[in-house]
Amino acid sequence: MNESPNHPNRQTASYLSRRLAAAGLRPVTRFGQNFLIDLNLVDLIARTAEMTKDDVVLEIGTGAGSLTSRLADAAGAVLTVEIDKNLHQLASEELAYRSNVLLLQGDALRNKNSLRADIMDHIRDARSRLGDNARFGLVANLPYNVATPIISNLLHESPSPDFIVVTIQKELADRMVASPGTKDYGALSVWVQSVCRANIVRILSPKVFWPRPKVDSAIIRLDAEPKRRAEIPDLVYFHQTVRALFFHRRKFLRSVVISAMKGRLEKVQVDEILASLGHGEKSRTEELSVSQIQALVEALRQAESLESRL
Numbered sequence: 001m002n003e004s005p006n007h008p009n010r011q012t013a014s015y016l017s018r019r020l021a022a023a024g025l026r027p028v029t030r031f032g033q034n035f036l037i038d039l040n041l042v043d044l045i046a047r048t049a050e051m052t053k054d055d056v057v058l059e060i061g062t063g064a065g066s067l068t069s070r071l072a073d074a075a076g077a078v079l080t081v082e083i084d085k086n087l088h089q090l091a092s093e094e095l096a097y098r099s100n101v102l103l104l105q106g107d108a109l110r111n112k113n114s115l116r117a118d119i120m121d122h123i124r125d126a127r128s129r130l131g132d133n134a135r136f137g138l139v140a141n142l143p144y145n146v147a148t149p150i151i152s153n154l155l156h157e158s159p160s161p162d163f164i165v166v167t168i169q170k171e172l173a174d175r176m177v178a179s180p181g182t183k184d185y186g187a188l189s190v191w192v193q194s195v196c197r198a199n200i201v202r203i204l205s206p207k208v209f210w211p212r213p214k215v216d217s218a219i220i221r222l223d224a225e226p227k228r229r230a231e232i233p234d235l236v237y238f239h240q241t242v243r244a245l246f247f248h249r250r251k252f253l254r255s256v257v258i259s260a261m262k263g264r265l266e267k268v269q270v271d272e273i274l275a276s277l278g279h280g281e282k283s284r285t286e287e288l289s290v291s292q293i294q295a296l297v298e299a300l301r302q303a304e305s306l307e308s309r310l
């Protein structure tokens with residue numbers, strides 16, 4: 001069989017460790033370098049994404065390039081970003097013959113609140129080359145320490161992803177799919193579920209990675225819900241306000257809203273809004289459904305914009 005040196009069938013722990021050692025490298029903990037070594041799972045991620053040759057796929061964390069190869073087989077264009085110069089070099093050699101893969105070196109995040117700017121320029125370019133049916137997806141085994149800002153920020157971008165299939169910490173996946181009234185339900189659950197459908201595909205034990213992380217992981221799939229998204233007139237205001245509403249989890253909703261709106265709305269205005277939406281003195285943010293939170297944030301936004309016009 002004609003296997004490229006990076007054929008995923010060769011991505012076992014011992015193959016990877018020898019390959020890195022030959023290049024004088026070792027996994028770098030601070031970059032979250034836990035490589036997926038169970039090849040069936042690399043396949044599962046690629047299959048779950050249901051990519052076609054019309055699709056543009058973003059991968060953050062190229063690593064040694066094994067998932068990248070699968071993505072290149074299935075998608076029309078792949079943009080992959082790797083922070084580690086040495087791994088970027090290694091993967092560039094492995095993927096050199098792949099004409100539909102563009103490799104970038106550097107941090108995928110410009111800061112906590114935004115992605116590196118040229119990522120979306122490349123995605124828009126690739127989409128315009130592939131044509132009107134081109135969909136955009138994020139498919140990756142994400143570095144755990146930056147998984148939340150990557151997903152949260154990408155959901156603000158234009159185009160926003162049609163689908164996301166990623167490996168993340170199980171605890172983070174639990175928060176994304178959490179229901180009201182549970183301990184995991186918070187600002188991230190509301191933000192993700194306001195613009196996507198979220199499903200956990202598979203829980204992964206540490207032993208499918210090399211080196212082994214300390215915690216379980218999960219493959220999660222998010223599908224864009226454009227209708228839900230269109231119901232939110234100002235996504236930035238919405239996301240910021242949702243974060244503020246969950247900031248003090250132990251407090252009652254009324255005092256949380258009053259402190260979030262300090263200097264912007266009077267207490268009496270907050271009380272009127274809460275009463276009009278049927279939220280009593282004992283209501284708490286974490287008991288509100290996603291649509292109740294959307295209604296509350298929208299009422300606050302409208303009251304604020306009325307206030308600023310007076």
Ligand SMILES: C[S@@+](CC[C@H](N)C(=O)[O-])C[C@H]1O[C@@H](n2cnc3c(N)ncnc32)[C@H](O)[C@@H]1O
Pocket residue numbers: 031032033034035036060061062063064065066067068081082083084087106107108109141142143144146
């Ligand atoms: C969990 S590993 C996944 C590697 C490979 N895709 C795999 O599945 O085996 C995460 C990768 O993301 C890279 N990385 C970490 N932080 C990053 C960042 N801020 N921007 C881009 N890449 C990053 C790491 O160096 C590492 O190669």
